[in-house]
Amino acid sequence: VLAALVPDENKAERSTYLVATENSLLKGGLSRVMQYLSRDLNRKHLKVRIMEPRYRRQVNGEPLLYHELPVPLRPFNEKADYEFTVNVEGKDIKVLGFVSENDEGIPVYAFQDEAGFYIQVLYYYDKPGHPSVFQVTEAITKATLKFIDILEQKEQERLKAAGKTWLPPVIALNDGQSVASAAWPLVIKEFMTAVLLLAVFMVTT
Secondary structure, three states, X not given: OOHHHOOHHHXXXXXXXXXXXXXXOOOOHHHHHHHHHHHHHHXXXXXXXXXXXXXXXXXXXXXOOHHHOOOOOOOOOOOOOEEEEEEEOOEEEEEEEEEEEOOOOOEEEEEEEOOOOOOOOOOOOOOOOOOOHHHHHXXXXXXXXXXXXXXXXXXXXXXXXXXXXXXXXXXXXEOOOOHHHHOHHHHOHHHOOHHHHHOEEEEXX
């Protein structure tokens, strides 16, 4: 279905963002589906981008090192590649965005809140010192949109300088915690940008 949305002659110019709460971690079925999907679409020459939270720790409290995962990512830079803010629970929080890639060269964009409260441990919510599932969902879905908007504005500039046409991205949201990203541009002015209002949203839960 994703491949059918992108005309053959424009495959290289439309970004397809695969968004999920787990992708690189291989902790459950969702991440395995995301791995298979991203690799298949990449081999079909779509411009695939993986978008996911960058969790800080494992459930046992050990640091989570993405370059030591079963399917490792290129090590993240120590300093964030992007910094931006989103409003969560009525207050602005600073978000750090990082860029990496997996073993097939697919770009991976990962983000975390600077304060380290909202994005801590995968699926570890409603515990002392940890956010509720509702807090995590709001933070993740808003940070996802803001990060994509920033990346696509940059892509617009790059393509314009090259004399090429920018096409609105496909944003594929995979799992219940991601789907609110499709609703925010309809109700929150901050997300009513040209990029996000023109984007093709797809939802799988």
